[in-house]
Amino acid sequence: MPQRSKNKAKRQRKRESDMQARLEELENRICDSTNAEFINKALNEKEILKQQLFLFYEEKANGLMLRSKTRWTGLKI
Secondary structure, eight states: OOHHHHHHHHHHHHHHHHHHHHHHHHHHHHHHOOOHHHHHHHHHHHHHHHHHHHHHHHHHHHHHHHHHHHHHHTOOO
């Protein structure tokens, strides 16, 4: 695997773990807070983050399907 691919994979893993950590942090802060305004902002941010994480996983799954299909058909990309 070329160095560029390794760096890209490393960045993607870090991005995924950062998003998951932020999501967990938001959930904890929402549970601990009594400030309604903060809770609304945090819930909005949480929803946006969940959508971003969903898109990230969707992109990851599409890549897996493409690689699987190329192996099955024997094509080289």
